[in-house]
Amino acid sequence: MSSRKISADSFYDLNRRIVACQRCPRLIAHCQHVAVTKRASFADWEYWGRPVPNFGDAAARLLIVGLAPAAHGANRTGRMFTGDRSGEWLYRALHRAGFANQATATSADDGLKLVDCAITAVCHCAPPDNKPLPEEIAACREWLDATFDAVRPRAVVALGQIAWRAVIDLARRRRWHEGRLPKFAHAASVELAGGRTLLGSYHPSQQNTFTGRLTEPMLDDVFAAARKLVRRRGTAV
Numbered sequence: 759m760s761s762r763k764i765s766a767d768s769f770y771d772l773n774r775r776i777v778a779c780q781r782c783p784r785l786i787a788h789c790q791h792v793a794v795t796k797r798a799s800f801a802d803w804e805y806w807g808r809p810v811p812n813f814g815d816a817a818a819r820l821l822i823v824g825l826a827p828a829a830h831g832a833n834r835t836g837r838m839f840t841g842d843r844s845g846e847w848l849y850r851a852l853h854r855a856g857f858a859n860q861a862t863a864t865s866a867d868d869g870l871k872l873v874d875c876a877i878t879a880v881c882h883c884a885p886p887d888n889k890p891l892p893e894e895i896a897a898c899r900e901w902l903d904a905t906f907d908a909v910r911p912r913a914v915v916a917l918g919q920i921a922w923r924a925v926i927d928l929a930r931r932r933r934w935h936e937g938r939l940p941k942f943a944h945a946a947s948v949e950l951a952g953g954r955t956l957l958g959s960y961h962p963s964q965q966n967t968f969t970g971r972l973t974e975p976m977l978d979d980v981f982a983a984a985r986k987l988v989r990r991r992g993t994a995v
Contacts, residue, residue: 769816785883806836814876819988821911826881833884847962855981913987918961
């Protein structure tokens with residue numbers, strides 16, 4: 759059996775377990791409540807309303823780590839960064855960098871495919887006010903660890919400070935990084951053990967994109983750096 763087939767099988771099994779997770783009653787209740795009440799503009803949608811699985815290429819050399827699904831975005835569509843303005847920015851950038859076959863993401867069956875790229879999140883359920891509690895992030899830590907094991911990325915892009923801290927925490931627990939705690943900044947870069955590199959980016963949230971804190975050229979620069987990293991052969995060890 760090929761290594762790619764093994765990766766796909768483990769990725770599928772991991773996603774199945776993520777979707778079935780019931781560890782955080784507050785988050786499960788919130789996801790289900792939003793799925794029932796809906797937003798008026800999406801009244802005809804059948805919301806996903808449960809933990810959102812990872813998305814992308816099981817054998818990807820680039821892994822993107824976000825914060826959590828949006829209540830009326832991924833919690834509605836069932837696919838990471840799909841159906842909201844953050845996703846519009848992200849997928850346009852991924853398409854320009856050659857990591858996505860199209861620049862738009864509207865639903866789980868819109869034909870979007872990622873190339874050598876996968877997307878996960880610190881928290882797989884949509885949290886109230888987009889703010890998961892520390893104990894909810896801790897409860898989801900197993901899924902982030904398992905995603906790294908399944909994908910074995912060479913480059914990791916952390917979207918925002920919480921995602922950055924989650925990846926650094928994983929790296930320190932696994933002794934991929936020791937010493938001084940790296941500070942988050944846009945376009946920050948940290949070398950980790952085993953041929954891995956962590957890149958930081960401001961999250962493409964409306965708070966950042968509407969104010970100009972994050973521009974499309976800034977996001978493009980991060981994924982251009984990621985593209986250079988994944989051109990090295992093989993996956994991380």
